[in-house]
Amino acid sequence: xxxxxxxxxxxxxxxxxxxxxxxxxxxxxxxxxxxxxxxxxxxxxxxxxxxxxxxxxxxxxxxxxxxxxxxxxxxxxxxxxxxxxxxxxxxxxxxxxxxxxxxxxxxxxxxxxxxxxxxxxxxxxxxxxxxxxxxxxxxxxxxxxxxxxxxxxxxxxxxxxxxxxxxxxxxxxxxxxxxxxxxxxxxxxxxxxxxxxxxxxxxxxxxx
Amino acid sequence: xxxxxxxxxxxxxxxxxxxxxxxxxxxxxxxxxxxxxxxxxxxxxxxxxxxxxxxxxxxxxxxxxxxxxxxxxxxxxxxxxxxxxxxxxxxxxxxxxxxxxxxxxxxxxxxxxxxxxxxxxxxxxxxxxxxxxxxxxxxxxxxxxxxxxxxxxxxxxxxxxxxxxxxxxxxxxxxxxxxxxxxxxxxxxxxxxxxxxxxxxxxxxxxx
Ligand SMILES: Nc1nc2c(ncn2[C@@H]2O[C@H](COP(=O)(O)OP(=O)(O)OP(=O)(O)O)[C@@H](O)[C@H]2O)c(=O)[nH]1
Ligand SMILES: Nc1nc2c(ncn2[C@@H]2O[C@H](COP(=O)(O)OP(=O)(O)OP(=O)(O)O)[C@@H](O)[C@H]2O)c(=O)[nH]1
Ligand SMILES: [Mg+2]
Ligand SMILES: [Mg+2]
Numbered sequence: 001x002x003x004x005x006x007x008x009x010x011x012x013x014x015x016x017x018x019x020x021x022x023x024x025x026x027x028x029x030x031x032x033x034x035x036x037x038x039x040x041x042x043x044x045x046x047x048x049x050x051x052x053x054x055x056x057x058x059x060x061x062x063x064x065x066x067x068x069x070x071x072x073x074x075x076x077x078x079x080x081x082x083x084x085x086x087x088x089x090x091x092x093x094x095x096x097x098x099x100x101x102x103x104x105x106x107x108x109x110x111x112x113x114x115x116x117x118x119x120x121x122x123x124x125x126x127x128x129x130x131x132x133x134x135x136x137x138x139x140x141x142x143x144x145x146x147x148x149x150x151x152x153x154x155x156x157x158x159x160x161x162x163x164x165x166x167x168x169x170x171x172x173x174x175x176x177x178x179x180x181x182x183x184x185x186x187x188x189x190x191x192x193x194x195x196x197x198x199x200x201x202x203x204x205x206x207x208x
Numbered sequence: 209x210x211x212x213x214x215x216x217x218x219x220x221x222x223x224x225x226x227x228x229x230x231x232x233x234x235x236x237x238x239x240x241x242x243x244x245x246x247x248x249x250x251x252x253x254x255x256x257x258x259x260x261x262x263x264x265x266x267x268x269x270x271x272x273x274x275x276x277x278x279x280x281x282x283x284x285x286x287x288x289x290x291x292x293x294x295x296x297x298x299x300x301x302x303x304x305x306x307x308x309x310x311x312x313x314x315x316x317x318x319x320x321x322x323x324x325x326x327x328x329x330x331x332x333x334x335x336x337x338x339x340x341x342x343x344x345x346x347x348x349x350x351x352x353x354x355x356x357x358x359x360x361x362x363x364x365x366x367x368x369x370x371x372x373x374x375x376x377x378x379x380x381x382x383x384x385x386x387x388x389x390x391x392x393x394x395x396x397x398x399x400x401x402x403x404x405x406x407x408x409x410x411x412x413x414x415x416x
Contacts, residue, residue, distance in 0.1 A: 032239045032324060033345025061325055062355075065348050084355075086294055086325040115323060116240060117269055117294040136344035136370070137241025140273050147270075147292075162344070165373060 007122050010090035014097065014125025021102040025110065026204055027088075027124050029148065030132030031141065032114030035158040037066045038191040039132060040109045043201055044073045047107060052206070055105040057096050059088040059112050066111055076100050087118035090125055107206055116145040128204055134159035135168040142176035149177055154185050154203045161190040215330050218298035222305060222333025229310040233318065234412055235332050237356065238340030239349065240322030243366040245274045246399040247340060248317045251409055252281045255315060260414070263313040265304050267296040267320050274319055284308050295326035298333055315414055324353040336412055342367035343376040350384035357385055362393050362411045369398040 018025050028036045037058070044054040055076040058066035067079035078096045080088060093110065100108075110126060112119045116133075123129070131152040133141040136159050142149050149155055155177045163170050170188055177186050185203040189196035226233050236244045245266070252262040263284040266274035275287035286304045288296060301318065308316075318334060320327045324341075331337070339360040341349040344367050350357050357363055363385045371378050378396055385394050393411040397404035 031241060031322075033349065060352055063348075063352050065352060084325065084329075086323065113325070114239075115294065115325070117292065117321070117323070118326070121292075134344070136342070136367070140271075141241065144268055144271050144273060159344070162370070162373065165370065 004121055007090045010094055011123045011125035014090055014093050017097060017102070018108065018125065021105070023102060023105050023108050024206060025108040025126035026128045026130060026206075027110050027112055027126040028130050028132060029112040029116075029119045029152075030114065030130070030156070031116055031134065031137050034114070034132045034134040034137065035191045036111050036114070036132050037069055039156065039158065039189065039197070039200070040111060041069060041073060042191050042194055042197045043109070044070070044075060046197060046201060047206070048073070053104060053106045055100060055108050057093065057108070057110045059110065061086075061113060076105060082113060086113055086115050087122050088112050088124060089122045093124045116141065116148050120148045120151065128153040130154045130156060130204070132156040132158055133173070135163045135166050135170060135173070139168045139172050142173060142180060146180045149180050149184070152181060152184050154187060154200070155181065156187045156189055156200060158189045158191055160188050160195065161193055212329055215298045218302055219331045219333035222298055222301050225305060225310070226316065226333065229313070231310060231313050231316050232414060233316040233334035234336045234338060235318050235320055235334040236338050236340060237320040237324075237327045238322060238338070238364070239324055239342065239345050242322070242340045242342040242345065243397075243399045244319050244322070244340050245277055247364065247366065247397065247405070247408070248319060249277060249281060250399055250402055250405045251317070252278070252283060254405060254409060255414070256281070261312060261314045263308060263316050265301065265316070265318045267318065269294075269321060284313060290321060294321055294323050295330050296320050296332060297330045301332045324349065324356050328356045328359065336361040338362045338364060338412070340364040340366055341381070343371045343374050343378065343381070347376045347380050350381060350388060354388040357388050357392070360389060360392050362395060362408070363389065364395045364397055364408060366397045366399055368396050368403065369401060
């Protein structure tokens with residue numbers, strides 16, 4: 001409908017602006033508390049070591065918790081509050097982009113609102129869309145939300161260090177993901193202990 | 209706006225129908241994978257032992273995973289799929305109520321879509337609204353979503369058995385909840401090992 005098409009057009013404008021500034025952008029969607037922020041933090045550190053300049057837009061309904069974590073990494077970051085919207089949209093992103101020094105950024109990470117439904121229909125203009133779930137949500141996240149996983153470029157199954165205590169089978173989640181999204185790369189990670197982060201960086205095609 | 213008011217009016221109708229049938233109803237909202245289904249399952253078992261007849265509406269975007277879990281407890285249950293809606297609404301509930309034998313139900317549990325934003329504005333006509341979060345989402349869920357916690361009758365902090373391995377402080381989450389919702393009862397639970405379930409049942413005022 002009109003709202004969605006207007007968003008897609010604005011997403012195209014965002015994509016163009018990012019490209020013109022040589023910025024590679026990734027939209028991190030995923031379940032609430034699945035580890036999106038920690039994963040981005042770990043990637044930022046790895047990129048910094050290679051001289052790649054990261055930046056982050058922290059999407060949250062309220063507060064600046066994630067923004068304050070990103071700032072710790074000495075990067076440009078902006079807190080994007082949506083109030084009651086359960087997803088970021090291209091409009092919010094286009095405004096945020098105006099507050100960044102785009103020529104000083106190589107890779108932009110956008111952390112979407114924790115939600116496996118709403119962000120689906122609102123592309124932001126990024127090169128990649130990632131969906132993050134964690135084993136602590138149980139093993140049925142993919143079966144319950146097939147659509148968002150179907151459009152992901154990369155699916156991340158995080159907190160694998162807790163799979164045993166949760167009695168959750170990562171291979172089961174992985175095969176569910178493969179069946180709804182046969183061409184998507186699936187990464188298993190433990191962001192806390194920095195397992196699988198390098199593999200995720202290469203799955204994202206970040207020139208690193 | 210009009211949509212919200214229409215929902216509230218329909219919620220009133222649902223409440224009236226439930227009251228006329230002597231049914232006590234609880235709306236279980238909360239984060240994705242926080243343990244809503246397992247908590248309801250444990251409560252159903254406890255109620256059955258006391259001769260209290262429970263029933264459940266399993267709200268999910270897709271699939272009938274939770275419905276099939278509820279059915280195992282030999283109760284009336286209905287799978288309510290929303291498609292792309294990120295919250296149940298009074299309209300969906302009014303339809304589901306027509307498919308239940310209301311005179312054979314004492315307590316109705318409605319499991320809402322896993323989401324800490326959208327269900328807030330859509331009361332369903334229940335006696336109580338509960339919000340469930342788990343320690344595995346981190347310790348900032350309340351700070352990031354103050355509004356939904358503000359309207360909860362009971363707040364459940366689940367998976368406390370994993371607090372140590374997550375290095376999450378339950379007392380911190382509890383005090384955050386107390387400050388945004390001073391009059392709300394806060395229950396700490398471990399649904400997996402059936403800790404805190406009786407306290408939750410009494411906090412919900414279920415005549416048990
Ligand atoms: N054990 C373990 N804990 C993790 C892992 N990744 C993240 N965590 C923890 O999980 C909690 C949530 O992590 P966040 O990075 O805030 O997750 P998020 O998806 O950004 O959360 P929201 O933005 O609030 O939706 C924190 O307590 C993290 O320390 C992991 O791989 N293993
Ligand atoms: N260790 C532990 N695991 C739990 C606890 N409660 C639930 N789980 C597990 O957490 C996972 C999710 O539980 P569910 O009951 O499906 O959670 P839910 O909130 O209904 O999930 P959705 O309906 O998909 O949003 C399952 O693997 C459960 O076994 C708990 O208190 N402790
Ligand atoms: Mg975050
Ligand atoms: Mg459930």
